[in-house]
Amino acid sequence: MRTRRVIFCPKSEWWEAGLIPPKPLYSKPALSLADQIAKLEANGMVIDDHAIAEHCLQHISYYRLSAYWLPFEHPKGQAGPRFRTGTNLQTVLDLYEFDRKLRLLVLDAVERVEVAARGAWAYEMAMLGDGFSYLDQAIYADQNKFNQNCARLDKEVGRSKDTFIRHYKREYSGPARPPVWMSSELLSFGLLSQWYAALKEPSLRQKVADPFDLDEVIFVTFLHQLAIVRNICAHHGRLWNRTLDVSLKLPKKSPPNLAAALNRSAPKKIYNTLAMIQHCLDRAELGNTWRERLQTLVSAMPYGNPQMMGFPVDWADHKLWGGTK
Structure with missing residues (x-):
């Protein structure tokens, strides 16, 4: 049986050769509730009450809420914080409700x-x-x-x-x-x-x-x-x-x-x-x-x-x- 070789090279070289580069494996880590809150704040989201935020992330989930904060994000690739200035978690929760x-x-x-x-x-x-x-x-x-x-x-x-x-x-x-x-x-x-x-x-x-x-x-x-x-x-x-x-x-x-x-x-x-x-x-x-x-x-x-x-x-x-x- 012939073995198949996988050659790793920069994406640019794949595109220049007219090929599709291989997709990466999913590698995002699981985050604790505290880390989820810290990540949102680091990306520019205003969170007025950490206790309420933790409760909602626990009982709704970060991933489900992410569909509702998507409109508040800057276009991908734009420099600076992920969220537009003034984006508040409470507004996201109101939209979810x-x-x-x-x-x-x-x-x-x-x-x-x-x-x-x-x-x-x-x-x-x-x-x-x-x-x-x-x-x-x-x-x-x-x-x-x-x-x-x-x-x-x-x-x-x-x-x-x-x-x-x-x-x-x-x-x-x-x-x-x-x-x-x-x-x-x-x-x-x-x-x-x-x-x-x-x-x-x-x-x-x-x-x-x-x-x-x-x-x-x-x-x-x-x-x-x-x-x-x-x-x-x-x-x-x-x-x-x-x-x-x-x-x-x-x-x-x-x-x-x-x-x-x-x-x-x-x-x-x-x-x-x-x-x-x-x-x-x-x-x-x-x-x-x-x-x-x-x-x-x-x-x-x-x-x-x-x-x-x-x-x-x-x-x-x-x-x-x-x-x-």
């Missing part, structure tokens, strides 16, 4: 939209014939994807401890896969969006989207992205100033109030998702107060401006958000 409240607010709305979407999908699948019509391979475009979705459903059925599944298994000899109104309660939101997107006929997908007054092409991408946002919230991820991995297909003209309120210049920021959520809430839950709660939270944003999350300057003036525009 704002994001925490935003996640909880979004999670509250996603739950209601998700339940409504589950109900719409289960109803239309049942109306195809009976509770098991959703298992007809002929209504799906990709048979391999259909088989994968069935396998994932089988896994959920097999490990479920829900009372209704126990009852189904105890009282009935089959089919092995339960009727759609039961299965819809077992699927994760992400898997539900995949069952929906896999439907072959646009007209059938449209029936599921009709209660939300959205085109099915729009609704497919919205459910996919909403499942991702839900997982970010559920796992305590950052929404503030985040660039989402999946873009939405945005309605151009209809529904008019939604189309007018969207920000097409920031397709991967959270604002458009929030606008879509509000539109769906207006259909799924009459008299909801989510828009007012969101406006109150955003108006109290502790740092920067809402444009960092894709909010248009005049967002609150649009009819979707209770304005007149």
Whole structure:
């Protein structure tokens, strides 16, 4: 067997030779809480109360908070302290708390939209014939994807401890896969969006989207992205100033109030998702107060401006958000 030689040389020589230099091994050391505080202060961050700082670093963590002090840093490579003059740890903590409240607010709305979407999908699948019509391979475009979705459903059925599944298994000899109104309660939101997107006929997908007054092409991408946002919230991820991995297909003209309120210049920021959520809430839950709660939270944003999350300057003036525009 031939051995492979690794030649070490300055990066400049690698670039001149048209090669990519090897990546270094990660070697940053673990730091005690006291050392973390000392490092922040040495880099120019103002810490008024070391006891509060130690408490927050202990219970939130340095690494999680680092995403919230990133906007306060000078560009990399610039000489001098890491943080801009006057950067205070309390401002970073206030921004973290704002994001925490935003996640909880979004999670509250996603739950209601998700339940409504589950109900719409289960109803239309049942109306195809009976509770098991959703298992007809002929209504799906990709048979391999259909088989994968069935396998994932089988896994959920097999490990479920829900009372209704126990009852189904105890009282009935089959089919092995339960009727759609039961299965819809077992699927994760992400898997539900995949069952929906896999439907072959646009007209059938449209029936599921009709209660939300959205085109099915729009609704497919919205459910996919909403499942991702839900997982970010559920796992305590950052929404503030985040660039989402999946873009939405945005309605151009209809529904008019939604189309007018969207920000097409920031397709991967959270604002458009929030606008879509509000539109769906207006259909799924009459008299909801989510828009007012969101406006109150955003108006109290502790740092920067809402444009960092894709909010248009005049967002609150649009009819979707209770304005007149």
